[in-house]
Amino acid sequence: MDNRISFEEIFEQNKRRIHYQIHKLNIHDPHEEFFQEGLVAMWRAYESYQPDKGPMATYFNYMIRNRMIDAIRKDTRKNEALEKIIHQRKTQLTDGNYHRKSDATNPLVDAQHLPMHDPNLWNNLKSQLTDKQWKWVHYRIILDMPYKEIAEAENVNVEAVKSWGKQVRKKFKDPEFRKAINLDNSL
Incomplete structure (x- = not known):
C-alpha cells in the first residue's frame, strides 16, 4: 500500500x-x-x-x-x-523612401539597386526636380543623411526637409515622371 x-x-x-x-x-x-x-x-x-x-x-x-x-x-x-x-x-x-496604400508598404525607389555611378540618371533626375527636391535626393538618398542633419546643413527646420521629400516621393509615384528620367530602365 x-x-x-x-x-x-x-x-x-x-x-x-x-x-x-x-x-x-x-x-x-x-x-x-x-x-x-x-x-x-x-x-x-x-x-x-x-x-x-x-x-x-x-x-x-x-x-x-x-x-x-x-x-x-x-x-x-x-x-x-x-x-x-x-x-x-x-x-x-518611416525611412522616407516608402509610400503606403492601406496597410501595404511599397518602396518608391530601392536605393540599394540604384545605379549610383550613372551620371545620366542623376542628371535626368536633377533636371526634373526643383533645387530643394534635388537637395533632398542628394542628402537623403545619395548620402543617406538623417532629416535632422539635412535640416542643419540647409539651415531649415526638419518639417521643411520632410516636405521636400514628400514632393519627390509624389513625383516618383507618377509613371510619366519615372519614364521622363528613365528610372525604370536604369534599374
Whole structure:
C-alpha cells in the first residue's frame, strides 16, 4: 500500500508557496499564468521528490522559484524579439523612401539597386526636380543623411526637409515622371 500523501492534499497544504514566490519575484500575474507555472513545478517536484535528499518544502520552493524564473526569461526573450520586429517595421515605414496604400508598404525607389555611378540618371533626375527636391535626393538618398542633419546643413527646420521629400516621393509615384528620367530602365 502507498503511504504517500495525495497531490491534492499536498497542493492544499502548499499552494501559498506559489503565491509567496510570485510575490517575492515581484511578478504581476493577472491571468494566473505564473500560478499555473508554479502548480506544474509543484507537481513535478511531488513526482520526483526523494525523501533522503532533504525536506519536501525546500524542494518545492526551489522547483517553483526556478520554474518561474525560467518563465520570466522566456517572456523576456519573446518580448525582445517582438520589440525588434516592431522597430524594424517602424524603420521601414518611416525611412522616407516608402509610400503606403492601406496597410501595404511599397518602396518608391530601392536605393540599394540604384545605379549610383550613372551620371545620366542623376542628371535626368536633377533636371526634373526643383533645387530643394534635388537637395533632398542628394542628402537623403545619395548620402543617406538623417532629416535632422539635412535640416542643419540647409539651415531649415526638419518639417521643411520632410516636405521636400514628400514632393519627390509624389513625383516618383507618377509613371510619366519615372519614364521622363528613365528610372525604370536604369534599374
